[in-house]
Amino acid sequence: MDKNNPIGIFDSGVGGSSIWQEIHKLLPFENTIYLADSKNAPYGYKSSKEITALSIKNVEKLLELGSKIIVVACNTATTNAISTLRENYDIPIIGIEPAIKPAALQTTSKSIGILATKGTLSSALFSRTTKEFTKDISVVEIIGEGLVPLIEAGNLDGPEMISLLKKYIKPLIEANVDYVVLGCSHYPYIIPQLKKLLPENVKIIDSGEAVARQTKIVLQSLDLLREENTKPKLEFFTNAETDTLKFLLKDYAKKISIEKKDF
Numbered sequence: 011m012d013k014n015n016p017i018g019i020f021d022s023g024v025g026g027s028s029i030w031q032e033i034h035k036l037l038p039f040e041n042t043i044y045l046a047d048s049k050n051a052p053y054g055y056k057s058s059k060e061i062t063a064l065s066i067k068n069v070e071k072l073l074e075l076g077s078k079i080i081v082v083a084c085n086t087a088t089t090n091a092i093s094t095l096r097e098n099y100d101i102p103i104i105g106i107e108p109a110i111k112p113a114a115l116q117t118t119s120k121s122i123g124i125l126a127t128k129g130t131l132s133s134a135l136f137s138r139t140t141k142e143f144t145k146d147i148s149v150v151e152i153i154g155e156g157l158v159p160l161i162e163a164g165n166l167d168g169p170e171m172i173s174l175l176k177k178y179i180k181p182l183i184e185a186n187v188d189y190v191v192l193g194c195s196h197y198p199y200i201i202p203q204l205k206k207l208l209p210e211n212v213k214i215i216d217s218g219e220a221v222a223r224q225t226k227i228v229l230q231s232l233d234l235l236r237e238e239n240t241k242p243k244l245e246f247f248t249n250a251e252t253d254t255l256k257f258l259l260k261d262y263a264k265k266i267s268i269e270k271k272d273f
Contacts, residue, residue, distance in 0.1 A: 011078045013236050016041035016243070017225065018077025020068035023051035023162050024254050025196025026083025027246070029106060032218035033081065033225055034244070034262075039236050040229075041243045043075050044083075045273060048250035052158040053086040054127025054194075061129060065091035069099060071273045078234050081225055082106060083195050085126060085217075089133035102228050107139060108193035109215045114143040116213075117189050121148040123182040126193025128153045136193075150185045152178045154194065161196045164254040167203055175200065179207050192216040199258060247271040 017040050019030055024046050034042065045068050053061050065087045072080050081104045082088045082095070088105035095103050108130065113122045122144070130136055131151050140149060160171050182190060188211055192198060198216045205214065229235045236242070244266040246255055252268045259266060 011232075011234060013078075013234050014041060015076045015078035015234075016043045016245070017079055017081060017229075018043050018045075018072030018075065019081045019083050020045040020047065020065075020072060020087075021084040021195055022053035022064070022086065023048040023158065023196065023250075024248070024258055025158065025161060025194060025199065027255060027258055028198035028216070029081065029083035029195050029218050029221050032222040036219075036222040036226055037229075037235070039238050039240050039242055041236065042245070043072060043077060044246045045071060046246065046248035046250070046255060047273075048162055048248050048254075051162055052127060053084060054129040054158065056129065058090045058133070061087055062091040062094050065095060066098070067273070069095055069103075073099070073101065077101065079104065079225065079229060081221060083221070085193050085195060086129035086133075089130050089135040092135070102232065104221060104225050104228065106195060106217050106221050108136065108191045109217050109220065110139055110191055111143045113189035113191045113215055114147050117147060117187075119186050119188040120146065121150070121185050121187045123150045123152060123185065123187040123190040124193050125152045125154050125178060125190060125197060127158065128155070130193045148185060150182055150187060152181065154178060154197065157200070158194065158196050161199055162254060164257045166200055171200065171203065172207075175203055175207055179204070182212075183209065188212055190214050245269070247273065249273055
């Protein structure tokens with residue numbers, strides 16, 4: 011495998027670009043290819059079989075495009091399909107899980123909230139992780155129904171978004187949580203709105219930094235890190251409209267290419 015081959019990243023839409031940002035921040039010289047499967051978003055209400063089939067399709071495309079490692083930048087795809095992907099492909103595959111462990115270790119109120127999709131919260135992997143780390147802790151699980159389509163549409167702070175967030179936050183405040191774990195890679199884009207609505211003492215945790223660190227560790231161990239001080243190629247492909255990706259990644263506009271592509 012060539013060091014110059016790209017890091018391949020996929021999500022059920024634009025949300026995983028929040029993971030891409032963390033990877034690019036930590037590994038600024040790496041070539042990257044991002045697939046936004048927005049045509050099939052959200053994955054959260056599909057069956058495990060459908061999610062696995064879509065994940066395989068995305069991995070096949072990223073392999074076709076020469077990826078040296080693949081990051082599943084989608085909680086629902088990780089919790090439902092990661093085992094199958096790792097069984098079927100030799101390439102290193104990094105997954106993303108809700109950051110339950112750090113929240114459980116750091117909570118002082120012994121009450122944490124998890125905002126995630128139905129597909130993540132109902133998965134076996136999520137259930138195992140939660141049981142392992144939250145034995146003496148109250149866990150309030152909230153399905154963020156309707157949030158992904160709004161984020162996919164670029165509607166981050168409209169009345170509909172704020173109304174939904176208020177509804178989902180209410181039981182978290184009532185349960186006196188001091189940590190809210192984001193269990194969907196789309197949700198970091200609404201952290202500013204969440205911070206305005208949650209009490210000041212509540213900390214929000216997402217998995218982006220941890221995924222970026224793990225990606226670096228694996229590439230280092232395989233001697234696949236690209237040479238520093240070389241200009242990277244940063245490509246984004248979506249099978250729906252490009253406007254939301256352009257909006258979410260406007261700070262990177264001069265460095266990246268965004269293209270509509272069938273996959």
